[in-house]
Amino acid sequence: MVGQCGRRPDFIVIGATKAGTTSLDFYLGCHPEIYMAKPKELRFFTDYFWNQGVEWYENYFHTTKTYCGETSPQYAHWPHVPERMAAIVPRIKLIYMVREPMARLRSQYLMAAKRGWSKGSFESYIDQHPYALEDSLYGKQISRFLNHFPLSSIHILETQDLKNRRDQALAKVFQFIGANTEYSSIFFRHERHVGKAEVYPN
Secondary structure, three states: OOEOOOOOOOEEEEEOOOOOHHHHHHHHHHOOOEEEOOOOOOOOOOOOOHHHOHHHHHOOOOEOOOEEEEEOHHHHOOOOHHHHHHHHOOOOEEEEEEOOHHHHHHHHHHHHHHOOOOOOOHHHHHHHOHHHHHOOOHHHHHHHHHOOOOHHHEEEEEHHHHHHOHHHHHHHHHHHHOOOOOOOOHHHHOOOOOOOOOOOOO
């Protein structure tokens, strides 16, 4: 329902980490019918902010636009997120980005090294952070959501499609959401990357 007060999202980009969700979030926000929550990565359904409550979450969706959504790639990682989503947003549409598993994993390692979270080799990073390997097990992650949502409510988007066939890939995403599939923007020519640590809500 569209209104001035806070609302709940119509769709959520749930993952995967280092698969291009920052670019997708930006492109979605360019569409005149779509509002994307700011800052990116609210992470409400994880343990970080779950105790803030639903009203806290709704306050990030003050818009009169037809559709609103958020992007938190960490959602695919947390096993209990699908159950929480099913309770709060049972008719939500979910967008899941996937990237070649080893490329995604190496990108995650490089980000950790750049930010000083890891000072060892790629191999030692995997040994010390097994969750990073888990983030490339897309089938396992998606199966948890399928325990609570129908397959028709999940749209899988490949990183390479967003990079190499951007207009067609975005049209399919817009169609999935329900927005005008013919919309295009000059900003779709550019890719977006996270250059520094995300700023999270208080």
